[in-house]
Amino acid sequence: MAIIGVTMKKIFISLLLAVSLHSFAECDVFLEEVNTCVEYNWTEGPYLNVGPARDFSELSVKFFDADDASEAAIDKEFIEVLPWMIMPNMQHGTRPVVTTELNDGSYLISKILMRKMMGYWEIRFIDSRDKTVLGLFKVQ
Ligand SMILES: [Cu+2]
Structure with a gap:
């Protein structure tokens, strides 16, 4: 009887956990510090340039409040999108990107220039006010 009780309790807890996890909006990247979800799509690329090639990649990014089930776009002017390369012995950025706010918020x-090298690129979301990294994703 006690064993069944414990098992039922475990099932109940895992169910509860599953339900509560799904009640949150689905974030591609969750910026916990500012309770903001990022949804992103590559509209060009991502291109990892080799040799003399200079193909710019382009990314669309939407920010929305993590508690907002309707996922309405919010203004996040203070968040900077920064391509960042992690190499075995160093890290570095690239030329500045161009950020354009679209009508849908x-x-x-654009103008994301990434070169193929020993290591991998990340797209970082930086708080431009204090330069902290709020979140990131790895370019695949
Ligand atoms: Cu490099």
Whole structure:
């Protein structure tokens, strides 16, 4: 009887956990510090340039409040989108990107120039006020 009780309790807890996890909006990247979800799509690329190639990648980014089930785009002017390269012995950025706010409240990040090298690129979301990294994703 006690064993069944414990098992039932475990099932109940895992069910509860599953339900509560799904009640949150689905974030591609969750910026916990500012309770903001990021939804992103590559509209060009991502291109990892080799040799003399200079193909710019382009990313559309939408920010929305993590508690907002309707996922309405919010203004996040203080968040900077920064391509960042992690190499075995160093890290570095690239040329500045161009950020354009679109009519639907999302942002188009263009002129992203990434070169293929020993390591991998991340797209970082930086709080431009204090330069902290709020979140990131790895470019696949
Ligand atoms: Cu490099």
